[in-house]
Amino acid sequence: MGPKEPRRLDGAELWDYALKVLGGRAHSTGELREKLRRRAAKAEDIEPMLGRLKEYGYLDDRRYAESYAAARLSNDKLGSARVVRDLRQRRVAPALAEKSVSQAYRDVKEEELIEAWVRRKYRLASKENLFQEDKDMAAAYRRLLRAGFRGGDIVRVLKRFARNPELLEEIEVAEEGEE
Numbered sequence: 001m002g003p004k005e006p007r008r009l010d011g012a013e014l015w016d017y018a019l020k021v022l023g024g025r026a027h028s029t030g031e032l033r034e035k036l037r038r039r040a041a042k043a044e045d046i047e048p049m050l051g052r053l054k055e056y057g058y059l060d061d062r063r064y065a066e067s068y069a070a071a072r073l074s075n076d077k078l079g080s081a082r083v084v085r086d087l088r089q090r091r092v093a094p095a096l097a098e099k100s101v102s103q104a105y106r107d108v109k110e111e112e113l114i115e116a117w118v119r120r121k122y123r124l125a126s127k128e129n130l131f132q133e134d135k136d137m138a139a140a141y142r143r144l145l146r147a148g149f150r151g152g153d154i155v156r157v158l159k160r161f162a163r164n165p166e167l168l169e170e171i172e173v174a175e176e177g178e179e
Contacts, residue, residue: 010041018049019058026064029054030091065092065100073104077113077120080105082148114149114157130161137162 009017014036021027021035029050036046053059065087072083080101087097118140122130131137137158144154 006039008041009039011045014040014045015049018053022053022058026067027059028064028090028092029059029061032059034091061092061096062100065096066104069101069104073108077117079110079113079144079148079150080108081150082146085148110149111153111157114144114153115160117144117147118157118161131158
């Protein structure tokens with residue numbers, strides 16, 4: 001037997017559900033719309049409810065995106081590209097995601113974040129023992145890309161730690177060819 005279908009909610013029940021969801025954590029309008037769509041007895045109840053939530057100040061995509069970007073920077077120390085990608089996955093409008101992240105990262109030097117990331121992830125290894133194998137450096141490069149940092153910034157920082165910086169020059173040349 002498959003998972004049980006959630007009970008469909010109408011009017012006041014759907015409103016209570018929306019408030020409960022928002023009480024757990026902030027959501028973008030798109031995320032909440034999707035959750036309400038799965039639970040609403042009538043689809044036509046959703047948009048007016050989202051309007052009321054916005055009117056009461058419970059739902060604000062700009063405030064959500066700004067606080068999300070600031071939290072990901074201060075708590076996770078991720079690159080700006082990752083935070084934009086995460087906001088878009090949370091159904092924030094692309095232009096708003098870009099604007100919010102660029103505002104949160106305006107005074108940030110991402111190379112410093114990358115260096116801090118390397119030191120944090122490899123804190124038990126001495127600088128001389130980091131990336132002794134080319135495959136270790138390549139793995140660090142891929143992890144940093146997934147963390148949302150730009151390739152050129154990653155290469156510049158990893159060169160400071162690399163036993164074999166020539167490998168990074170190959171990555172740098174390949175990256176320039178892609179642009």
